[in-house]
Amino acid sequence: MTLKVYADRMSQPSRAVIIFCKLNGIDFEEVRVDLSKRQHLTPEFRExxxxxxxxxxxxxxxxxxESHAILIYLACVFPGVADHWYPADLFKRAKIHSVLDWHHSNLRRGAATYVFNSALAPALGMPLNPEVAAEGEKLLSASLAKIESVWLKGKGRFLLGSLQPSIADLSLVCEIMQLEVVDEKDRERILGPHQRVLKWIDDTKNATQPYFDEVHSILSKVKEKLKKLQAERGVSANESIGRTTLHSKM
Amino acid sequence: MTLKVYADRMSQPSRAVIIFCKLNGIDFEEVRVDLSKRQHLTPEFRExxxxxxxxxxxxxxxxxxESHAILIYLACVFPGVADHWYPADLFKRAKIHSVLDWHHSNLRRGAATYVFNSALAPALGMPLNPEVAAEGEKLLSASLAKIESVWLKGKGRFLLGSLQPSIADLSLVCEIMQLEVVDEKDRERILGPHQRVLKWIDDTKNATQPYFDEVHSILSKVKEKLKKLQAERGVSANESIGRTTLHSKM
Structure with a gap:
């Protein structure tokens, strides 16, 4: 029976798993679970x-x-997955676990909080929250600085000084890619100071093409949608201002 | 060279690692890094x-x-660690990874946020924050309900229907034990509705004695300290009220 991957490409960890399967020639069926239609909350998906x-x-x-558990499982049970993705060497493996564990409460939490509250919320019918977004940005920037100073040292192009990517590179870079949907100047402000992170993102993209771009193409569509929503909100905000002014003149 | 474990028994994941070493006869030196003295922020510890x-x-x-990475590493490289802690079976192992990954953004985040903001903060010279504590409690309670309905089903006494504990049982139970430092009625309100969780905590304690109680004995001392601080705050609050009353009478 074919492996089924339940995913929405809008979800960063979903993208990491899909790219991993495609890259490693794992035969799978992608089952779309549309987050914007709340299909992840249905009794069918709860099963x-x-x-x-x-x-x-x-x-x-x-x-x-849980995407990290899935990536490790796929790397272990499917023949033909190259060792660099999840090395058999226990010391290398331990370091990859350490990066992935750290990711949850640092890069992931920072990036997801920032992107949701500064850009994505309206697409799911919720309001933006600049205060929470600012908290998220702080954690996100601190996390990027740590990635750069702790794991992107040395000669290797990838995390932990490796010459080829591991599941940690894929998971973390897919997370950062979420920033594609925010304003360009905001993305530049956040990523600009971290040149080694930018180079590592490019190296990870290049090592995982053509699937990386194919799976991430959804983000440009979402950005267009958000711009449209923003323009509509802008109009309606102006209308409100107009009405308020009118009221205060009455 | 002996394994060195840098820990403070006030830290839940530190306790899990220390108990694991003791239980499995791993020769180690416990190096105390005192969080209340901010020793984790020193240049020496940064190394x-x-x-x-x-x-x-x-x-x-x-x-x-990262404690989960450490527990997996210790289970893999030290001879004599029984298989049930981190089974060689890839399917069982994947399920344990899934629990541990989930833990970060659910049980850990909920419990740590609640305990810090409802009880622990004054011991580190910071104020309590009832609003943030309430958010933490909500996530904590939802996490306990999920543990019960998803992982404590079936006949086994431990997570995932197992007959013996894994590193996931140890990690999650050590997290919940942090509730020992909050008011008894608050702990009862939070844990009381989850009878299967309470039984699982007892089973995990019993399976890991005498080390479980030995390593957790710090919590009763901390609770005494917090009560004392609370009493002092109570007195000083009354004094303030007295002064305010006096002022308003002047």
């Missing part, structure tokens, strides 16, 4: 993942959720 | 863990941080 989160996989009778 | 967090280990020339 796949009771935590109601994406991505999740079903491999025969085996169900699994 | 051990540039993220300035506990726990961290040094095993010969190999340094590692």
């Amino acid at each position: 796949i993942n009771p935590m109601k989160k994406l991505p999740a996989i079903v491999d025969g009778r085996f169900k699994l959720f | 051990i863990n540039p993220m300035k967090k506990l726990p961290a280990i040094v095993d010969g020339r190999f340094k590692l941080f």
Whole structure:
């Protein structure tokens, strides 16, 4: 039975899992679970993942959720996945676990909080929250600085001084790519000071083409949609201002 | 060279690593890094863990941080660790990864946010924040409900229906034990509705004695200290009220 990957390409960890499967020639069926239509909250999807989160996989009778656990599982059970993605060497493997564990409460939390509250919320019918966005940006910037000073030292092009990417590179870079949907000047302000991070993003992209760009193409569409929403909000805000002015003149 | 474990027993993941070493007869030296004295922020400790967090280990020339990564490393490289802690079976292992990954942004985030903002902050010279504590409690309670309905089903006494504990049981139970420092009625309100969680905590304690109680004994001391601080704050609050009343009468 073919591996099923339940995903929405709008979800960063979903993208990482899809790219990983494509890169490694893993035969899989991508089952779209549309977050904007709240399909992850349906009773049908709860049978796949009771935590109601994406991505999740079903491999025969085996169900699994949490993207890092999925990437490790796929690297271990599918023949033909090159060792550099999740090395058999226990010391290298331990360091990759350390990066992935750190990711949850640092880069992921910072980036997701910032992007949702500064750009994405209106697309899901929720308001922006600049105060929470600012908190997210602080954690995001601190995380980027740590990636640069701790894991992008040395001669290797990838995290932990490696010459080829691991699942940690893929997971973290997919997270940062979420910044594609925010204003260009905001992205420049956040990523600009981290030149080694920018080079590492490019190196990871190049090492995972053509799938990286293919799977991330959704982000430019979302950006267009957000711009349209913003323009509409701008109009309606002006109308409100107009009405308020009118009121105060009455 | 002996394994060095840099830890403060006030840190939940530090306790999990220390208990794991003791239980499995791993020869180690516990190096106390006192969080209340901000020793984790010193240049010396930054050489051990540039993220300035506990726990961290040094095993010969190999340094590692993040408690889940450490537990997996110890289970893999030290002979004599029973298979149930981190099974060689890839399917069982994947499920344990899934629990541990979920833990970061759910149980850990909820419990740490709640305990810090409802009880622990004054011990580190910071104010309590009831609003943030309430948010933490919400996530904590939702996480406990999920543990019960998703992972404590079936006949096994431990997570994922297992008959013996894994590193996931140890990590998650150590997190919940942090609630020992809050008011008894608050702990009862939060844990009371989750009878299966309470039984699982007891089963995990029993499976890891005498080390579980030994390593957790610090919590009763901290609770005494917090009560004393609270009493002093109570007195000083009354004094302030007295002074305010006096002022308003002047």
